[in-house]
Amino acid sequence: MGSKNRILLGYLHSIVLHFHRNMFKSKKLYLTRKKSNKISIEHPNQARFIEEHNFQILLDNTIASCHYKEDGVKNFITVYEEEYFVYGISINNFRNELTTIFKPSTRQLTKCKDTMTFLDKKEKSDFEEYLKN
Numbered sequence: 001m002g003s004k005n006r007i008l009l010g011y012l013h014s015i016v017l018h019f020h021r022n023m024f025k026s027k028k029l030y031l032t033r034k035k036s037n038k039i040s041i042e043h044p045n046q047a048r049f050i051e052e053h054n055f056q057i058l059l060d061n062t063i064a065s066c067h068y069k070e071d072g073v074k075n076f077i078t079v080y081e082e083e084y085f086v087y088g089i090s091i092n093n094f095r096n097e098l099t100t101i102f103k104p105s106t107r108q109l110t111k112c113k114d115t116m117t118f119l120d121k122k123e124k125s126d127f128e129e130y131l132k133n
Helices: 014-019 033-042 044-051 055-060 106-113 121-132
Strands: 006-011 028-032 062-066 073-080 083-090 096-102
Touching: 006 033, 006 055, 014 062, 028 033, 033 044, 033 096, 044 055, 044 096, 055 062, 055 073, 062 121, 073 106, 073 121, 083 106, 106 121
Parallel strands: 028 096
Antiparallel strands: 006 028, 062 073, 073 083, 083 096
């Protein structure tokens, strides 16, 4: 548990920091309690990563970044147990904060595909195979 209404979720992986230089102010990723409550209501299945303190698993399994909707938010695609998740990090604040986490539909992933930057070429081929099925 962090201080001042913040929960420490984990640390950004070095490959993410390599591909997005000078974007993040630190390696630490936080979440506000208010946002945590909102995620647990709207996305209860994904909230288990926050509640069980396992969010670092998602951070370590990040495969790509993409521009989805908002400016000031960088979205990342991660894979865990053959399921894809999207989480967003706000880059406008003084610290890195999680904005959302959800399990996207294939249509949402296809929409995001054009702006994706893959961190590994093997992951790109696995992702394209997933979209075909």
